[in-house]
Amino acid sequence: MEEELIAKKDLLEMTGISYGQLYRWKRKQLIPEDWFIRKSTFTGQETFFPKEKMLKRVQMISELKDTLSLDELAERVSPQSVNKIVLSEQELISRNIVSQTTLRVYRAIDPSLKTFPFDDVLALFLLERLLKNGQITIEEAKELLNTLKTYSHKVYDKSSSLYFVRKMGVPMFLLVAQEVAVYFDDGVNVIEKIQLPSCIEALKATIGENNQTNS
Amino acid sequence: MEQKKNLTISGSGSAPGGSYEDVKINGSGKIHGDIICHSIAINGSGRLSGDAKATNIMISGSAVLEKNLISEAFTVNGACKVEGNVTGERIHISGRARILGAVHGEQIRISGILTVEGDLEGEDLIAEGPLTVGGLCSADRIEITLAGMISRIKEIGCGTLTVHRRFAPNFFGQLLPSFARKKLVVDSIEGDEIFLEDTEAKVVRGNRVTIGAGCTIGQVTYKTDYQKDDKAVVQSVIKG
Numbered sequence: 001m002e003e004e005l006i007a008k009k010d011l012l013e014m015t016g017i018s019y020g021q022l023y024r025w026k027r028k029q030l031i032p033e034d035w036f037i038r039k040s041t042f043t044g045q046e047t048f049f050p051k052e053k054m055l056k057r058v059q060m061i062s063e064l065k066d067t068l069s070l071d072e073l074a075e076r077v078s079p080q081s082v083n084k085i086v087l088s089e090q091e092l093i094s095r096n097i098v099s100q101t102t103l104r105v106y107r108a109i110d111p112s113l114k115t116f117p118f119d120d121v122l123a124l125f126l127l128e129r130l131l132k133n134g135q136i137t138i139e140e141a142k143e144l145l146n147t148l149k150t151y152s153h154k155v156y157d158k159s160s161s162l163y164f165v166r167k168m169g170v171p172m173f174l175l176v177a178q179e180v181a182v183y184f185d186d187g188v189n190v191i192e193k194i195q196l197p198s199c200i201e202a203l204k205a206t207i208g209e210n211n212q213t214n215s
Numbered sequence: 216m217e218q219k220k221n222l223t224i225s226g227s228g229s230a231p232g233g234s235y236e237d238v239k240i241n242g243s244g245k246i247h248g249d250i251i252c253h254s255i256a257i258n259g260s261g262r263l264s265g266d267a268k269a270t271n272i273m274i275s276g277s278a279v280l281e282k283n284l285i286s287e288a289f290t291v292n293g294a295c296k297v298e299g300n301v302t303g304e305r306i307h308i309s310g311r312a313r314i315l316g317a318v319h320g321e322q323i324r325i326s327g328i329l330t331v332e333g334d335l336e337g338e339d340l341i342a343e344g345p346l347t348v349g350g351l352c353s354a355d356r357i358e359i360t361l362a363g364m365i366s367r368i369k370e371i372g373c374g375t376l377t378v379h380r381r382f383a384p385n386f387f388g389q390l391l392p393s394f395a396r397k398k399l400v401v402d403s404i405e406g407d408e409i410f411l412e413d414t415e416a417k418v419v420r421g422n423r424v425t426i427g428a429g430c431t432i433g434q435v436t437y438k439t440d441y442q443k444d445d446k447a448v449v450q451s452v453i454k455g
Binding site: 008009018019020022023024026027045 | 319336338353354355372373374375402403405406407420421422436455
């Protein structure tokens with residue numbers, strides 16, 4: 001699972017951004033600290049970035065920086081900003097974040113919740129995705145929700161992933177904080193691997209769009 | 216709305232933290248616990264054992280902050296030690312400050328001695344006097360005037376960087392050459408426009424790079440422009 005890296009120099013050349021911009025974005029926390037990977041090379045220390053993620057991020061910032069201020073952009077990519085998001089049941093449905101079916105599954109576990117803080121919205125979003133693809137059954141969904149409810153707040157700001165695996169028909173969920181390689185034995189089927197940060201960004205974008213059209 | 220109280224310690228004493236309007240320590244005082252208030256002024260000696268959050272923080276005597284500090288304007292005219300991080304829009308240090316964590320600011324002016332063990336980040340950084348940064352020193356515009364002792368920064372990343380020597384004739388400098396060596400020592404510098412004097416750096420990378428008198432540079436990588444003073448030493452230059 002070794003990611004392809006790109007040297008800072010090559011990145012600047014490829015994207016046409018300057019050192020000043022790069023450091024400004026870093027200061028505004030548009031680029032997470034742990035993407036700056038230091039390695040020693042024959043010319044001394046150099047900084048590398050995870051290539052795919054970095055190019056995507058730079059493209060996003062370049063596209064949006066004319067319409068949004070850097071602070072607004074930082075808000076959008078920052079994992080902390082989600083804490084402010086709270087949605088009602090109705091909003092979840094009307095904004096097409098989750099379907100009635102998913103919500104019903106959720107209700108079966110926790111009927112009391114009226115408004116949904118971001119952790120739960122994320123759990124629902126993941127659930128929706130898995131249910132829609134027909135990858136999990138309702139029973140398994142409950143297990144997933146329990147896992148997410150207990151642990152998601154601990155991992156959602158790191159580069160964590162959710163694994164859904166089956167072995168001999170027995171389902172299992174793994175939440176992996178940080179990015180590490182995970183190896184399973186041969187009998188294990190990895191049904192789905194979801195990277196939480198990209199999922200969170202997608203979700204935030206959905207919520208953000210709706211906010212703009214609503215207001 | 217509840218009226219917040221002022222807190223004044225004159226003489227010597229201690230007070231609990233909490234929420235206040237204006238906080239003043241005129242003799243020697245200690246505040247236990249976190250504090251949130253409009254302003255903090257320390258005129259004698261003060262010690263805050265918790266996090267401090269205030270619009271204005273002014274230290275004219277000496278102070279030790281054992282945790283983090285958040286403010287709009289943070290001014291040190293005396294001596295100050297912060298054991299956590301400092302966040303402030305305007306940070307002005309005219310005395311001596313030592314920060315064990317990181318500093319995040321917008322406008323940073325230093326005319327005394329500043330030591331930051333973590334990163335120093337701002338939009339506009341103007342420093343005159345010895346500056347030590349253990350991590351990355353990053354700002355849109357950095358202006359350093361070398362004065363006093365040696366400045367040491369691990370890394371600089373910026374839009375424009377200018378490092379000037381101060382031209383004031385130095386009597387001691389003529390007597391003792393070791394006093395004359397005011398310089399900046401950096402591992403690596405990266406920026407769009409870089410102008411250096413009296414700087415020792417292993418690596419300098421930039422678009423437009425000017426290496427002035429008194430510099431000793433290992434490797435320069437530039438994109439568009441490169442100039443070097445005759446009194447500078449540069450081991451290798453790459454256009455890339």
